[in-house]
Amino acid sequence: MAHSPLAQFTIKPLMPLEIAGYDVAFTQSAAWMLVAVVCATLLMTLSVRSKAMVPGRWQNVSEMLYELVFGIVKGNLHGEAKKYFPLIFSLFMIVLMGNLLGMIPYSFTFTSHIIVTATLALFVFIFATGLGIYKHGLHFFSFFLPAGIPWWLAPFIVIIEVISYLSRPLSLSVRLFANMTAGHTMLKVFAGFSVMLIAVTFGAVLSILPLIINVALVGLELMIAFIQAYVFAVLSCMYLKDAIELH
Amino acid sequence: MDPQAAKYIGAGLAVIPLLGVGLGLGTLFASIITVMGRNPSMADAVKGSGFMYFAFIEAIALFALLVAMLLLFVV
Numbered sequence: 001m002a003h004s005p006l007a008q009f010t011i012k013p014l015m016p017l018e019i020a021g022y023d024v025a026f027t028q029s030a031a032w033m034l035v036a037v038v039c040a041t042l043l044m045t046l047s048v049r050s051k052a053m054v055p056g057r058w059q060n061v062s063e064m065l066y067e068l069v070f071g072i073v074k075g076n077l078h079g080e081a082k083k084y085f086p087l088i089f090s091l092f093m094i095v096l097m098g099n100l101l102g103m104i105p106y107s108f109t110f111t112s113h114i115i116v117t118a119t120l121a122l123f124v125f126i127f128a129t130g131l132g133i134y135k136h137g138l139h140f141f142s143f144f145l146p147a148g149i150p151w152w153l154a155p156f157i158v159i160i161e162v163i164s165y166l167s168r169p170l171s172l173s174v175r176l177f178a179n180m181t182a183g184h185t186m187l188k189v190f191a192g193f194s195v196m197l198i199a200v201t202f203g204a205v206l207s208i209l210p211l212i213i214n215v216a217l218v219g220l221e222l223m224i225a226f227i228q229a230y231v232f233a234v235l236s237c238m239y240l241k242d243a244i245e246l247h
Numbered sequence: 248m249d250p251q252a253a254k255y256i257g258a259g260l261a262v263i264p265l266l267g268v269g270l271g272l273g274t275l276f277a278s279i280i281t282v283m284g285r286n287p288s289m290a291d292a293v294k295g296s297g298f299m300y301f302a303f304i305e306a307i308a309l310f311a312l313l314v315a316m317l318l319l320f321v322v
Contacts, residue, residue, distance in 0.1 A: 006320060178309035185316075227302045234299065
């Protein structure tokens, strides 16, 4: 399994620890999550320390990220945007940092594990559902029956709406996890082609071809890393909007 | 049938959705190019949302790939 393209996703404990029979070792996945949090915090605090009127390079980066996410939240939640902005921005930054740090060679992409993305997605889902029930009480369940539906169609619509509502955390988590897993597997598969080609005649020359493709793929992966964080933020916002406005 | 063979055939069948994904991406980028050609001033707005929907369509391809990989390596 040493050269399998999936070997990169194995979780290795850095500090074994067992509490009450449960394995709660400090793994490299947890270590990279801490790195992501530290990187995001340092980026957002150090870069705006100078508070320059004309922003420098780093301040520009943090201002662009802030304005991008604020634009999403403002577009969906309008008046209540400021209340929910910290939640969406934190989600965006942790996903973005996880995706981008995973692109560093020999690092670990914690967003390529479904348990991580499912936790984030369930957090958003439970928060949005709770918010809807808190704001509207039992009236929240009218969300599953759009207005103006003929009575004989109503039972089917309710079933379809409930299923589509319950599949939201699934699609939200699987989208991010599958993108990261597939992308990193693809990079390793093409790197494997380079190694395999060396064995054949003129292999040393030919093995440059997969390497060139790999360079292009790294660019694509960087784009996807950013787009997926953006999509995660947009969808979280849309779920919150549904809970607040009920259609 | 040999279960191993059935596994590989299933993995092959699981990536049939790529047909739809190809059609979808083709339609998406064709409309983006049409809009950019007709109204270049809209190019930035169209590109922004276009790449977001590219991610949505691509996710379907990855779901199919995920099923294929589950069949090959996990089941």
